[in-house]
Amino acid sequence: SSFRKAILPIGAAIGGMVVPAAIYLIFNFNAATEHGWGIPMATDIAFAIGVLSFFGDRVPVGLKVFLVALAIVDDLGAVLVIAIFYTSAISYMDLLHAILFFLVLVGGNYLGIRKAWFYALIGIGGVWLAFFFSGVHPTIAGILTAFTIPGKVKIKEEDYLKNLQKLHLQFLEATPIKGNFISEKQLSILEEIKQKSDDAETPLQKIEHHLAPIVGFFILPLFALVNTGIHIHGNLVEILSHPISLGIGFGLLVGKFTGILGVSWLLVKFKLAELQEGISWRHLSGVAMIAGIGFTMSLFITELAFQKEEYTFIAKLSILFASVLAGVIGAIILRLYGRTESTTKPAMNN
Template structure:
């Protein structure tokens, strides 16, 4: 998963430097919408699980799965404003970035100062290499990346964050400098491994639902309701509310040519949380098989509901336009 986060880190950094997040005007609406799309699910989940042993799962319903969300949008593209694909992609990228921060802050334990200090030393070396290493030797970054993963793992901070840190420490270039952009070449080499090996392996290993012992719904139904309601209801309501307010007070601007109905359909698609939600459920309830299974069932149910709702809403729009 550190490799997956490395690829995501490259995408995020490129968007921040040259892409859709490179200016306040471009980033404001999806960023504000993303904050709402994470805040409201957290509130909904907390309402059902406040001051219980399940409260630690608050990070589960916060994320949007980029691959599945874009896949559903592609199917519905003919029925929606095509410019909103950029909005959804940006939303998912910012969502991933904030989820990474949440994992680092709330899902790390047994912090070791020595490991953190060693990680900082390697980060400094990476930054020095980035400044003075002119030949862009991939081996140098691979060696330092593995060393960074080891030190972050030892520090007690979740080791997958080493992938994002490495991505942010590597130089990137615009289209004109693409021939010397090591991060671009590395990203494209790793995308195939990520998409066809790592993520399928992760899904195969982590979507299995193990019902060991008695599955006590009286104990776990608040967790399940919190996740499903957070993703299916909290995501779209948070995105729409924060996006509308931001547009109303003119600190953000709705994508040109798109209606609020289109934005709402996309916000429903954003309720498909899969990879990151499964990942957080594993680390939030490590060793608690019943809670992990309950979380996985809820994530899958929410994904199915969000997909069906988005298809229905898109079809309703098409019918309305035909009248």
């Protein structure tokens, strides 16, 4: 809602991407494994929010908002990194087609087209396919398409309620007919109620609402299951001391923590941003550690970064270990803070 509120999670997310990538490069600079620098940059938004949700009301709502905003910016950054740095040969003609389809969607938004099928059909059949054939990774197509879907209501809440009340009275006054059917007048009123209700919703939220259970309960678990595929074997100490493991482990556990917390502190110190009411630096340190859960996006980037099966195996195992550790340590930090708060809370006067 304001620059000072938005700049904190945005800046923290950027710090949480740059520092882990730099740490990975320290361990793998000029090596065959150097291309994996993007792996520790990503935060798994679903797992991070899942860990934070265990605390319920014991953590302030502002902290959850901060983590969601940070993870979204982080995801956007990861997708841009994939599109720019983990892309094969580019077909500029197909890329031009993608831009043209994108402009059609922008035009549809400008002209007031609010039908979900319009954005789904051109977004998938046009933008996504064109990006797919262009060589640029099509994950960016989803974000571009989402930007074009209308995010504003067509009718204000107070106007909607007035119309609903008026139509409700008209329906009651309409003469019913005998039998199982309703009268033409009643049918006309119900259709108008549907239209007004449709105008009171934003197409963007409507699509998100319908996609949420499909993504949460089917796509995301399937994605994680397929992309993990870890068969643990060999000397674990040797594997986890490999430059790939050290880069990913320190990147997710140390890089994320110091990047997020460090940039946040600098922004607040120079009065460019401010902590929301109820959020302390202890809260922020717990969230900074939880953001080290890189699971699904990190696994995805691993598949793009390495062709050698050995490197992929080491990276996946490191992601798994580091993500579990980040979640556990972050949860402990937040839990200890809750205990401190409860023990130091002053007693209420009678």
